[in-house]
Amino acid sequence: MVIDVQVASFFTAAALIVLGLFAALFIDNLIKKVIGLAFIADGVNLFLVTLGYRPGGMVYIFLPGMSADIFTQTASYPLPFAMVLTSIVIGASTLAVMLGIIIILYKKHGTISASKILNE
């Protein structure tokens, strides 16, 4: 059985989001929680990329001499890709801040257990 690339990507994105949510909510290790949160962001990014995918499509650059009809029929949708690039940058910044805070908390508490650090 051959699964369509787009459908497979949608399922992968959903799996990443669910796995990420599970890790963020139920795993005690702070680093693993952060990895889970990164999974959620990656899943959403993959979903967006998949939205812009066009089976058998071409890159969305309108070159001189190109037929407008062919371009519209075959070019993929560029907006999701631009959005994903921005989202990746924001995600990286958030990740860096989270990891920085965890380093400080590890030095203070000597552990990265969420139940020991975060429960007041």
Add this chain to the structure above:
Amino acid sequence: MNSLIPIMVILPITCALLLNLIHTKERAVKILAIIVGIALPIIPLLTSYGLHYFGGHAPLINNPVLAQGLPAFLTETVLNIYHPAITYIFSSAQQLFIFILGIMAFLVIFTSLNETKRASGVYAFLMFMGTAAVTAILLSDDIFNLYVFFEIAALSQVGIIIASNAERSYETALKYLFLASIAAPMLLLAVAFLLGVSGNVNITDIIYSINTGLVDPQNPVLLMACGLLFFGWLYGAGLPPFHTIKSAVYSKALPHGAALLQAFSVFTFVAIAIIILRIFSFIPLAKIFIIVISLLAMILGITMALMQTDFKRLIGYLAVGELGYIGIGLGLGTALGITAGLFQAVNEALITSLIFIGFGTIFYKTGISNINKLGGLMTENPRLSFIVILSGFAMAGIPPFNAFQSKLLLVQASITAGLPELGIIMVLLSIVTFMTFMKAFYTIYLRPKPSDLEINDKDIPKATVISMVVLLVLCLILGLFPQIATSFLEPFAQGLI
């Protein structure tokens, strides 16, 4: 001058970046922060209403020169009217909100620069960045742009918490960031769903697609997008189930930082709620959900405030409770209800800031925020105590202060909308708010001073007193002349329905 519209966002961002660069030069930090802080409320007053297209890329219908020679699939279809660039909308309501946000940002930055021994460029950077992000959230007609600034606002808020250096501030910041890292992708997923069904991220274009039948309103993907947008709204505004972490955030920040943080929450609440009402007005459940969540926020916020012993946390819960009033007005969906809700948003931002800064003077003098360890502070500074009690009157909705006018409008709106029960609940909860505030005021100011309470000799900085007086005067002006605010909000509310 429509070119000033993006300046409202670009100026604080540029200032923030410069402050970060020169953070070691104290005098330069102070001068730059004060100058830009003064400019923040002035710019919206000078800007004319209208739209701003980034890169100058207006819809083709407004750009006949560009449209000439373009293929028919662009000029003779709906693509002709779609917005190709990020678009900012500036109308009367945005003008009022950004003006108030600018005044508050200026007062908070002015206070913080004078209260701290050494002006911190990094702290001012965070406050300007947060202000820029919330301004962009208020202006943006592009739902992806909203997501970007939603994340920037969350990161700035985390920075402001950490900068306080309070006990367990890092722990609270990490918790808040964890939740942000779930809420923001959910918001992005909502954007992706809306993009998937409509091919657009521009809010006006999405609404056009739904209203003209290009997108089937019964499409379940739209419902999912609505649910995810609601999730982002609950987190951004600190509504239940995020009210506990939001009040913890306020309690860990410095009092003036908390004042600005709650203003961020109020304006984010309003901006996202308006987007939900604009896009999903065809779903009756959306308005009901806004009312239910708002009721829950009012009841949980105000009752949990009763149980608090930390005054920063107490005000934090009261602030969450007050958000409920705004939500009820918006959820009613009538012009009067929306006007009243938006007026309440302006009032709440002003009053809660005043209370945070006012109670902050106690923290400044004693370093204690536990009300059980405080007492007898009325004799320390009777004038400031008087301003603080007036702020409590304002929050409870006692005339002649501004919240009286907005709460009266809210009760009227709920009666005319055929839901007088909501009016009764709002009045009852206002009484509980007043009781909660008076309990804290009595414990801190009026009861005998505990023998072990140490009060330092530092005078309250003049900047703090000036900020409190300015905020109180604003509350009084809006209470005596509510039409100043409602004249800005009514046309917007009419347009929304």
